[in-house]
Structure formats: C-alpha cells, structure tokens
Amino acid sequence: MISQDVVLVRYGEITLKDSWTRQSWERILAGNIAFYLQKAGVEYRSERGEGRIFVFTSDQRASEIISRVFGVVSASPASTVPSNLEEIARAAVDLAKQAAPKSFAIRPRRSGVSFSSEEIGRAVGEAVRVATGSKVNLSRPEMEIFVEARRERSFIFTRIVPGVGGLPLGSQGKMLALISGGIDSPVAAWLMMKRGCPVSLLHFDSRPYADAISQCRRSAEVLGQWSSGRKIDFITVPISRGIEKIAAHYPRATCILCRRLMYLIAAQVMEKQQCLGVVTGYSMGQVASQTAENILAEQAGMCLPVFHPLISMDKTEIVDLARKIGTYEITEETKSCTAVPAKPMTRASREEMLRAEEILGLREMAGRLVEEMKVERIG
Ligand code: ATP
Ligand code: MG
Numbered sequence: 001m002i003s004q005d006v007v008l009v010r011y012g013e014i015t016l017k018d019s020w021t022r023q024s025w026e027r028i029l030a031g032n033i034a035f036y037l038q039k040a041g042v043e044y045r046s047e048r049g050e051g052r053i054f055v056f057t058s059d060q061r062a063s064e065i066i067s068r069v070f071g072v073v074s075a076s077p078a079s080t081v082p083s084n085l086e087e088i089a090r091a092a093v094d095l096a097k098q099a100a101p102k103s104f105a106i107r108p109r110r111s112g113v114s115f116s117s118e119e120i121g122r123a124v125g126e127a128v129r130v131a132t133g134s135k136v137n138l139s140r141p142e143m144e145i146f147v148e149a150r151r152e153r154s155f156i157f158t159r160i161v162p163g164v165g166g167l168p169l170g171s172q173g174k175m176l177a178l179i180s181g182g183i184d185s186p187v188a189a190w191l192m193m194k195r196g197c198p199v200s201l202l203h204f205d206s207r208p209y210a211d212a213i214s215q216c217r218r219s220a221e222v223l224g225q226w227s228s229g230r231k232i233d234f235i236t237v238p239i240s241r242g243i244e245k246i247a248a249h250y251p252r253a254t255c256i257l258c259r260r261l262m263y264l265i266a267a268q269v270m271e272k273q274q275c276l277g278v279v280t281g282y283s284m285g286q287v288a289s290q291t292a293e294n295i296l297a298e299q300a301g302m303c304l305p306v307f308h309p310l311i312s313m314d315k316t317e318i319v320d321l322a323r324k325i326g327t328y329e330i331t332e333e334t335k336s337c338t339a340v341p342a343k344p345m346t347r348a349s350r351e352e353m354l355r356a357e358e359i360l361g362l363r364e365m366a367g368r369l370v371e372e373m374k375v376e377r378i379g
Helices: 012-016 019-039 063-066 085-099 115-130 184-194 215-226 240-251 253-271 293-301 316-323 350-360 362-370
Strands: 008-009 045-049 052-057 076-082 103-111 143-150 154-155 175-180 199-205 232-238 376-379
Touching: 008 154, 012 019, 019 045, 019 063, 045 232, 052 240, 063 076, 076 085, 085 115, 085 143, 085 154, 085 215, 103 115, 115 143, 175 253, 184 199, 184 215, 184 316, 199 215, 199 253, 215 232, 215 376, 232 253, 232 362, 240 253, 240 350, 240 362, 253 293, 253 350, 253 362, 293 350, 350 362
Parallel strands: 103 143, 175 199, 199 232
Antiparallel strands: 008 052, 008 076, 045 052, 076 154, 143 154, 232 376
16 A cells, blocks of 8 residues: 655745755755754755755655744645656555545646646546546535656645745744744734744833733743744843832833834843844834834834834734644733723824934933843753
8 A cells, every 4th residue: 555655845936046045945844844854853854956855755744834834835745656657657546546536637847758737637536436436526526636856856746735834943043033922923023024024022021010021931932832943032021110110200101112112222222132133023003102103202212123024913823823832822811011090192293203212312211221131041
C-alpha cells in the first residue's frame, strides 16, 4: 500500500525574489521548519529546489507542523514514485482504492518529463476508472489526485494543507510591539511576525489604573511558540506617574498624551533593542481614542515609524485571528484602563497636544521612566 514518504512545501512569494534573496529566505524558512520538526521529534531529511522544500519523512504530523510556519503557503503529504506513467498510474490506483470515492479527478503537472499533462490525466484517469469503477468528474470530484511529474522523480498526493502564509520569520527587521493585555495588540505583533519580523514586546505597566502584566506575559509565551525558537524579549516600563500628571492637567486628552509618552519611551527602547519600528493594535474608529485626528495628534513630530497592522480590520476579524493564534482566551477578560476619561477627546488638535507635551515635560519624563525598564527573555 502506498504511503506518505515526503511533504511538499510551497512558499509562494519567495519565488518572486531575485536569486540571492530567494536563496537566503529559503534557507531561513528551511531552518525555521527544521526547528519545529526537531522540537516535535520528527525524523526527516530535507532538500531545497525547484521552488519547493521537500521534507522526506513518513511522520504523519509533519504537514500540520510545517503548515504553521510563517512563509509556508501550503504543504502536501505525498508519495514519491518513479517518473513513468505506469508507476504513477499504479500509485493513483492504490490511493483511489484506499478512499473508494464515487468520483475523482486527476490534477496533473509536469516539468522535465517527455509526457504531457494531458497524457498523465488520460493514462492515470483511465487506470483509476477501470480499477475502481469510480467516475471522472473534473468540476466537482469527491477525490482529487494530484500528480507532479518531474525529471528525477514524481510526487502523488491528495491533500493540500493551507499554510499560514507570510514571509519567513527573520527575513525582515525586528519590531517593537506595544502590548497592552487586550485582544488586539498580540494579534498586531503576530501579523508583523507573519511578515517576517522578529518582535520584542513592550508593556507599559499602568498599575493601579490597569493591571495586565500577567496577560501580557502569557501572550508573550504564546507568541514565543510562533517564533521558530527565537526568544522574545518582554519589556516593561512603569508609566503610572506619567498618567497621573497628564490626567491631573489635561483630563480629556489623557489617552492622547499618554500615547505620546508611550511613543517617546518606545523610541528609546527601540534603539536599545535594535528595533526598526513600533507596532500597535490600533483599528480605525474602534474606540473613541482611535480616530484619524487622534492618530495624527499622537504621532506628530515623533521620529519613529509606527505600524498599525490591524488598522483596517473589523473586531470580528481580529477576534477570529486571536483565536487562531491562541491569545484570545488570555486577553478577553482584561479590564480597561481606569484613567480613560468619561468623554475622551476624539478630535485632538496637533498643536495643542504638542504644547501640552512641552508644558508637562513629557520628553524629560520619558527619559526618566525608561531608566526603570525591565527585560525578561521568554521562550
Ligand atoms: P488592545 O485590545 O490591544 O488592548 P485596546 O482596544 O484596549 O487595545 P487602546 O487601549 O486604545 O486599545 O490601545 C491601543 C494600542 O496601544 C494597543 O493595541 C497597544 O498597542 C497600545 N497600548 C495601549 N496600552 C498599552 C500599554 N499599557 N502598554 C503597551 N502598549 C499599550
Ligand atoms: Mg483595541
């Protein structure tokens, strides 16, 4: 009976790169995949080439493990067969007999072999039809049998496990993700990881206004499970003294000025951590403080790139992702900050906020608070 001896790993976007970049990213991806396979105790041997990574293993868990690695578009547990039509047909018959579908379709591809895709479809389809009595149905078959015929060897498979997509973690620069203990911010950090960026996580400890350190640490641990063995720095900086001063003088603008203080601190942490940008969990209009006017007033004059990967997403989409990532249960009960005013300013004026920042001495305060930074390595 035919069985899986390889997993075909597809990685989409990387194939569009020039050869130097492609090779370097393929190497990173192969290394990240290797980390998870070794961690799970999977025995395997891998090869790169022809726009694929081939992971030779009979371990049934391999394709699911591989599909969760950033950069993987899909993975197929497959069987290797010699590149001739008789052997391919025999393998297809074997697969069809195991599944006994009412209808089937052959999905052929070829490169470097003398026969055409049509010939594969015809010969293999006919063999399956005769051996099993199953009907050919190209539009809505119960079973699809994929054939990839190549010069050296051919592959045959029935499943395409969708991958998480994105780019290999480590192919892009490191980000400093601001993490608050709520649902959104770990999702934002994860989306940047998905696009190849390792992350450090910065939490502003706002006790007694909010207490979310344990949720943040647990989210960091979950994100660590996605980071291909790279440890994640979980950084905390106390910010309550700043909040107290801001709320006493500019109650309606507390959130905006607090955010400016966060960015001023983040700019310094970013340098220390060799990060290239800051990430937030903002979603346009989600709460009163997350308006276009406020974002402008919060970021005006800041010398740092701020990324908001959730900006166009609806809450339901964010929650779905949080569930998939594994951070939803940790963060769903987190209480919001009690320093948030009853009527927060939704249309802050940039000039007014810059003036308030001067009067309150937020820059100097940021310098003092950052000295109290603590770093914990997670993962
Ligand atoms: P989340 O669900 O991520 O907690 P939120 O909906 O509660 O966000 P805000 O409190 O306005 O919204 O925060 C918006 C973003 O600002 C957060 O996603 C996070 O990136 C950052 N942020 C807010 N509070 C903190 C904090 N205490 N420490 C670090 N970052 C924070
Ligand atoms: Mg939010």
